[in-house]
Amino acid sequence: MPLFRGLVEHVARAQADQRRRRRRMENVEWMGSCGKTDEDGSVLSLTRLCLLNLADNMKEVWVKDYADNYLDHYFFRHIMGPFNLLPGDLVEELTLLLCARKELSRAALHLLLVPQLRGLSLQKCPILVTSTLCPHITARCQALWRLDLSGVQQLPSKVLCETLCCLSALRSLCLAGTPCDRCVIGTIALHCRLLRHLDVSHCRFLSPAALLPLGSGAALSSSGCPSKSSFRCTSTSQSFISPSCSAPLSPLPLSSLLALDIGSEVQEGDSVAVAAFLLLSLPCLERVAMEGLTQACCLIQRREFDQTDKFTDREGVPRLGVMWADWRHRQGKDSWREKREGAAADEENEDEERTLCDGYGSESEEDARRGEEQGCCQDQAQEQRRGRVLSQSGDEHLILRLKDVKSLSCDSLDSLSHLCPNIYSISVNADDCEDAREGRQGSLLAAGLQAWSGQLRSLSVHYSGPLVDLLPALQVAGSSLLSLTLEGVKTSPHTPLLEVIRACPKLRDLLISAEPPTTPQEEEDEEDQRDNWDLPRLPNLCSLALRFSYEHSLMKPVMSWMSLKKVLKSLLTGSPLLEKLSLVSLPCPLNCVLQDVLRRVAPDLHLSADSTGLPPLPLGRVRYIDLPRTDVKMITVKSIMQRSKRLKCVDVSCCWKISQLQLELLALERISNAQVIRL
Numbered sequence: 001m002p003l004f005r006g007l008v009e010h011v012a013r014a015q016a017d018q019r020r021r022r023r024r025m026e027n028v029e030w031m032g033s034c035g036k037t038d039e040d041g042s043v044l045s046l047t048r049l050c051l052l053n054l055a056d057n058m059k060e061v062w063v064k065d066y067a068d069n070y071l072d073h074y075f076f077r078h079i080m081g082p083f084n085l086l087p088g089d090l091v092e093e094l095t096l097l098l099c100a101r102k103e104l105s106r107a108a109l110h111l112l113l114v115p116q117l118r119g120l121s122l123q124k125c126p127i128l129v130t131s132t133l134c135p136h137i138t139a140r141c142q143a144l145w146r147l148d149l150s151g152v153q154q155l156p157s158k159v160l161c162e163t164l165c166c167l168s169a170l171r172s173l174c175l176a177g178t179p180c181d182r183c184v185i186g187t188i189a190l191h192c193r194l195l196r197h198l199d200v201s202h203c204r205f206l207s208p209a210a211l212l213p214l215g216s217g218a219a220l221s222s223s224g225c226p227s228k229s230s231f232r233c234t235s236t237s238q239s240f241i242s243p244s245c246s247a248p249l250s251p252l253p254l255s256s257l258l259a260l261d262i263g264s265e266v267q268e269g270d271s272v273a274v275a276a277f278l279l280l281s282l283p284c285l286e287r288v289a290m291e292g293l294t295q296a297c298c299l300i301q302r303r304e305f306d307q308t309d310k311f312t313d314r315e316g317v318p319r320l321g322v323m324w325a326d327w328r329h330r331q332g333k334d335s336w337r338e339k340r341e342g343a344a345a346d347e348e349n350e351d352e353e354r355t356l357c358d359g360y361g362s363e364s365e366e367d368a369r370r371g372e373e374q375g376c377c378q379d380q381a382q383e384q385r386r387g388r389v390l391s392q393s394g395d396e397h398l399i400l401r402l403k404d405v406k407s408l409s410c411d412s413l414d415s416l417s418h419l420c421p422n423i424y425s426i427s428v429n430a431d432d433c434e435d436a437r438e439g440r441q442g443s444l445l446a447a448g449l450q451a452w453s454g455q456l457r458s459l460s461v462h463y464s465g466p467l468v469d470l471l472p473a474l475q476v477a478g479s480s481l482l483s484l485t486l487e488g489v490k491t492s493p494h495t496p497l498l499e500v501i502r503a504c505p506k507l508r509d510l511l512i513s514a515e516p517p518t519t520p521q522e523e524e525d526e527e528d529q530r531d532n533w534d535l536p537r538l539p540n541l542c543s544l545a546l547r548f549s550y551e552h553s554l555m556k557p558v559m560s561w562m563s564l565k566k567v568l569k570s571l572l573t574g575s576p577l578l579e580k581l582s583l584v585s586l587p588c589p590l591n592c593v594l595q596d597v598l599r600r601v602a603p604d605l606h607l608s609a610d611s612t613g614l615p616p617l618p619l620g621r622v623r624y625i626d627l628p629r630t631d632v633k634m635i636t637v638k639s640i641m642q643r644s645k646r647l648k649c650v651d652v653s654c655c656w657k658i659s660q661l662q663l664e665l666l667a668l669e670r671i672s673n674a675q676v677i678r679l
């Protein structure tokens with residue numbers, strides 16, 4: 001366990017040198033690099049300032065000493081250094097800060113792997129994750145709750161298994177895009193028994209059937225890989241006993257499972273059977289994204305379990321009919337218990353009322369006796385009705401706990417509404433509809449979303465038809481939506497984009513990726529000249545993205561949708577809380593719209609004032625702006641940079657009215673610390 005040699009002297013010498021450099025500087029530029037204020041404009045806290053100072057000194061002080069004297073020379077189970085004295089959440093924040101700055105090195109990561117660490121995300125620096133780093137993680141961070149290794153390609157399956165065997169406290173694990181395979185899933189099922197969130201999307205070595213161990217759907221050998229020859233199941237618990245386990249394994253307490261775009265299935269229909277099996281075997285599942293989920297919901301709703309018998313027999317797992325019967329039995333017992341508890345509470349209330357009314361009634365003994373008999377008959381009838389309702393609910397309605405579902409089609413929404421009445425987030429591919437007649441997808445989507453009207457918070461739709469076809473569905477579900485994503489839609493000069501805004505008044509995030517109009521539109525002078533304060537607005541909007549496809553051979557997009565200017569003015573003026581703005585290849589002039597918005601004052605939207613005591617201005621809080629392939633001018637970009645003190649990045653790639661010379665002059669003027677991108 002190394003102690004940093006001369007640690008106090010190193011720190012004192014570095015701090016003294018830094019103080020002398022600061023005195024010689026005309027401006028306190030190091031504060032400008034860290035930022036005197038936080039992203040929301042408030043003064044940085046002392047904790048944040050200390051972390052920024054640590055990040056500034058990491059390379060020249062801590063990392064230099066460790067790299068020169070210990071890195072690649074020794075293997076330490078624990079390092080006695082400055083970071084093992086920090087709370088785990090501050091170490092995690094410092095790691096994320098270094099990742100964002102692209103300053104996290106192998107030596108720095110070694111120093112930050114401390115026992116009190118609860119979360120480790122290496123998604124932004126996957127190149128640092130190697131087979132030699134994993135033993136350091138398992139030796140020093142055995143109490144990890146969250147681990148994100150997304151995008152790590154150089155870890156063999158064996159190393160992943162050895163790493164996960166030592167991290168039994170994990171609650172969240174992200175392995176998206178890694179060489180995760182069947183053995184890794186088996187290791188997770190056997191050793192990570194507290195896991196709540198798992199992301200294995202884009203793992204090309206992972207087949208759908210390899211996910212079965214997550215629901216105790218296959219026995220596990222001592223190596224962590226499923227074994228077909230050593231399983232045993234019961235009809236009531238769906239538990240399995242492996243040769244290395246003395247007790248049956250229960251399903252993992254997964255509440256979130258993301259497994260999109262994994263390896264190709266062995267046989268047709270495997271993904272559907274696996275999805276149905278996991279839906280029935282993971283009772284805590286609330287968020288799911290899997291191939292075959294649409295057909296699996298229909299299969300469960302129609303109870304067509306015999307279609308999967310061949311698959312379950314081949315994989316050595318219980319048949320879905322048995323699992324559905326067990327789920328119905330458990331659900332019936334839970335429902336009966338709730339009803340009995342409710343009935344007991346009602347009886348207690350009735351006893352209290354009788355006690356309060358005792359002595360005040362004027363009825364005779366005969367009337368009282370007759371009332372008791374009638375009450376007894378009513379209780380018996382009520383019990384009979386409860387039994388019938390329970391039987392019907394147990395036979396006909398199996399309720400899943402899903403709340404966030406992705407990769408669905410319009411055809412499955414009806415089945416899903418019966419199985420999952422509590423959904424608040426949904427992603428639909430309307431192009432997968434079997435009945436793909438023109439306009440039919442929109443009506444099917446509207447009918448399917450009706451069951452969740454008033455409770456849906458997030459909706460994502462991929463549809464290659466006209467945007468107007470989706471308007472009925474948005475009018476059904478839009479009143480409660482906070483996030484809306486529309487991908488692949490076609491537009492025209494008469495697309496009712498304002499109606500979309502009116503249908504979703506509470507939106508915080510709006511993303512539309514569309515095809516531009518194919519027919520041109522004449523500019524409307526009168527409509528654009530007058531002040532349209534009666535247009536719909538989105539006062540809660542924080543993120544807006546309007547992205548249109550384009551041909552790379554054309555430098556400028558075709559200006560074919562002139563009325564889009566009115567929509568943009570309405571959105572930008574009526575959304576003073578906007579922080580992220582992305583307007584890509586707009587088929588209309590944008591510079592005049594931005595100039596008009598900057599000259600305006602936000603209408604009375606009942607929003608709280610900022611730290612200056614003034615109401616928020618349009619584009620006053622924006623942090624990230626993407627304006628590629630638009631006619632925006634440099635004078636407009638300067639005005640935005642002067643308006644928003646929080647601006648961090650402006651992308652003006654392929655903006656034909658901005659020259660390289662103007663960008664160089666802008667850098668010399670130092671109007672803002674925001675980064676300007678131009679390719």
